Amino acid sequence: MQALIDILLKKENMMNDESLHNVYSFLFIK
């Protein structure tokens, strides 16, 4: 359940934020 919530939150963020923020792969950022 929490996995789906986190996926949908991320989806929402990605839809609303056109900038490519903090995308370096070798780094943990939510």
Place this chain on the structure above:
Amino acid sequence: MNINVVIKPAGQCNFVCKYCYNEEGESKIMTRKTLKRMVSELFDYVKQMGPEARLTFIWHGGEPMLAGIDFFQEALSLQKQYSEGRDVIYSNAIQTNGSLITEKWANFFLVNNFDTSVSLDGPKEIHNKARVYRNDVGTFDQVMHGINHLKKLNVKFGVVSVVSKIAKDYVDEIYDFFSHENLSFHIVPLAKLGRAVNNFEDLSISPDDYAAFWIKMYDKWMLSQDQQYVYCKDFVNQSATILTGKSSDCASLSQCACSNLSIDSSGNVFPCGMLTSRSNWCYGNITKEKLTKIMGNASCIKTQNRKKDKTCAKCEWERICHGGCFARAEGYFGSADNKDYYCTGLKKIYQHVTLRLKEKGLID
């Protein structure tokens, strides 16, 4: 437009991890003169991107904390100075091996809002196989000591775990460890670069084995209930990418070199933090030229517009992966124009995530 800069303030590291994508470089800390020049050049470069451009300083390594807390305090002061009057939003993140984190450092990360990321491969017996000191002694205890300082002060952090042959049969052990320790995590596959080239036989993981590891852990993660659940960046990101069609990290970002660059301790500029050991990828040096000029030179433009493998055009997943990571292609095949080494595994991952999201009713 957002620019991510992977900065390597220290050429050295106090660990000698067997798969590190950096070569054994010269032991050098970035000078304050180079630091000042770099911060100034970066704000100048990003300012020209237009209003509300974003600049993310990603302090990476080597081990960036070897530069010392005074170095970072000066960096913050320079950021404040050079952002004045420029319409640029900036932030800081750090990737560290964690062993040097003290209460003072943890407080520094907290107060200055650093996104903090620690390299940790899972439980002690797995982590210590590759992440070692020069005398081959494992580093787990020191890393967890540092992590405990972050936990005590409620610093916003997560861990990055490298998936190699060492990890491939330990899905349950690794997930259960991160869950038990309540550590949000990210997984990245081994890259055949730097020290990993010499240890490749012992460490390499095939694309299919990587996919099997990833899929087994994803399903475990999806089914995790309350106390067993822990956030995984790659699982969340790949799922959101399937739902939106947008890239969520640089490995699948079309023309990643347009928004990512890396600067080493000498001021040399590269397209990617994974390629700073390869002089043929150096665009120029910020102590000798303006960054705006360096980013306009022919080698930079060529990298920003790199070709994809011809077969990618016919692939249904090209819209998601955009040819994959060119640094990994360079490492495995000696050509950044090749497709990602993990291509066949990534296809399995995308298919699996799509299937699971359909089952949950998130895709028609």
